[in-house]
Amino acid sequence: MSYQWLMDPKDLFEERYPQMLTLGLPVADVDAVRGAVAEMWPDQPGGWVHEWSALASRYAAGGRHDLAVLAYGWAKFPVLADSAKRTALTRQTEQYRLAAPGFxxxxxxxxxxxxxxxxxxxxxxxxxxxxxxxxxxxxxxxxxxxxxxxxxxxxxxxxxxxxxxxxxxxxxxxxxxxxxxxxxxxxxxxxxxxxxxxxxxxxxxxxxxxxxxxxxxxxxxxxxxxxxxxxxxxxxxxxxxxxxxxxxxxxxxxxxxxxxxxxxxxxxxxxxxxxxxxxxxxxxxxxxxxxxxxxxxxxxxxxxxxxxxxxxxxxxxxxxxxxxxxxxxxxxxxxxxxxxxxxxxx
The missing domain is CATH 3.40.50.1820 (Alpha/Beta hydrolase fold, catalytic domain)
Known part of the structure; x- marks a missing residue:
């Protein structure tokens, strides 16, 4: 079971920005997603899961599976309250296994x-x-x-x-x-x-x-x-x-x-x-x-x-x-x- 709630994504960026950076994502990319996200739940342009997943997809296409893992991690954040979030977790797992030979x-x-x-x-x-x-x-x-x-x-x-x-x-x-x-x-x-x-x-x-x-x-x-x-x-x-x-x-x-x-x-x-x-x-x-x-x-x-x-x-x-x-x-x-x-x- 799960549920969504009214949440301003700006608040999450305010709190989690240091964690996003210290766990390894480039500042410029985090800032770009931060500027693009306007809503928390909709899986569409301007939505949290959409924008983070788009960044992750670009990393994956460029062979940076390690960064794709982190970006998909933020895409499914903070809870698996819908299918888009669950898909992001599945893709994070796929990218993690692709990244493993480079660990x-x-x-x-x-x-x-x-x-x-x-x-x-x-x-x-x-x-x-x-x-x-x-x-x-x-x-x-x-x-x-x-x-x-x-x-x-x-x-x-x-x-x-x-x-x-x-x-x-x-x-x-x-x-x-x-x-x-x-x-x-x-x-x-x-x-x-x-x-x-x-x-x-x-x-x-x-x-x-x-x-x-x-x-x-x-x-x-x-x-x-x-x-x-x-x-x-x-x-x-x-x-x-x-x-x-x-x-x-x-x-x-x-x-x-x-x-x-x-x-x-x-x-x-x-x-x-x-x-x-x-x-x-x-x-x-x-x-x-x-x-x-x-x-x-x-x-x-x-x-x-x-x-x-x-x-x-x-x-x-x-x-x-x-x-x-x-x-x-x-x-x-x-x-x-x-x-x-x-x-x-x-």
Whole structure:
């Protein structure tokens, strides 16, 4: 299930422009699309999906499959609420596989069947890096998925030597099930088991935005050997009062991930998020080594969700000044910190 809502694309450009650039798209091309887009949903000239897909098609025709992946990633952004968005995701996957021979690291795509509510669910994963060593499972946010994060994931491989298992967590991307706290965590546990089996037994977890929530759970529960939480909501981000403050369409992006078919009220969204806070896991200190990072000016995730890790055993906390959610505008400075930490702990 999914739904559309009234949204001005200018707001999305305002918020996501730094992320568009730091993940690898040329400034001039992003600016050109920004100037052409006038509407969010119509699949026609001036529409978000149309203009981004046109850019992606030009990249593909020119053999720049790597850039086509990123552009199709923005075409399907922020949710798969219509056929045009779903087509953009399909084309992004096609371009990703075409780009794979040019990756600076080995690549393999697998579809894993992992336990889910008494049965199984398929989870497509992308393996980046050589087999034989530690494996780092990795996922993105409610609107930025595994292929969108490719430049960051390759950097993790090249700088640390880990093998990355990239996936879309429940309710996002190629996931076949909606996002829930218990179901999403069960899927992650299944992936951790798969990761231990294909590597040397050591497993880490890198989570970007909402993916950071699942990484926080894995780390706090001691289910992995090291966990990196980049901009993840943990406790206060799920409070009803925070749901009422969400901007740039985030409440509706989250509503789509939850599998809703209409816009929730703030109270309904608050109730839907009531099972997510990791409060119980914050009491004991049985956590794996953890690195918790976010921008100090995040408008989606309160600072408290980062600072509540301060003083925990085997935990390093960094609140990066002058940047927002996932420290997007300062990722070139943040990623070396993350890779150095992973190199020591994994």
């Amino acid at each position: 600076p690291v080995p690549f393999e795509r697998r579809v894993l069947e992992v336990p889910y509510r008494g049965g199984t669910t398929p989870v497509p994963v992308h393996l980046l890096g050589a087999p034989g060593g530690p494996v780092l499972i990795a996922s993105g946010g409610v609107d930025t998925w595994k292929m969108d994060l490719h430049p960051l994931l390759v950097e993790l491989v090249l700088r640390t030597g880990v093998r990355v298992m990239a996936f879309d967590h429940a309710g996002t991307g190629e996931s076949a099930v909606p996002m829930t706290a218990d179901g999403g965590i069960e899927i992650v546990r299944g992936l951790i088991a798969e990761a231990r089996a294909i590597g040397d037994g050591r497993v880490g977890h890198f989570g970007f935005s909402m993916g950071g929530y699942y990484a926080a759970h894995s780390g706090l529960a001691g289910e992995v050997d090291a966990a990196v939480v980049l901009g993840g909501p943990v406790r206060f981000g799920f409070a009803e009062e925070n749901a009422g403050r969400l901007t740039f369409g985030m409440a509706d992006i989250f509503g789509n991930a939850l599998g809703l078919d209409r816009r929730p009220t703030t109270a309904e969204l608050g109730r839907a998020m009531a099972d997510f806070p990791l409060t119980a896991l914050l009491e004991p200190e049985a956590n794996a080594p953890m690195l918790v990072v976010n921008g100090a000016d995040d408008i989606h995730v309160p600072q408290q969700d980062t600072l509540l890790f301060t003083g925990r055993r085997d935990t390093e906390v960094r609140l990066v000044p002058d940047t927002g959610h996932v420290a997007a505008s300062k990722l070139p400075e943040v990623m070396p910190v993350i890779t150095e930490w992973l190199g020591k702990h994994l």
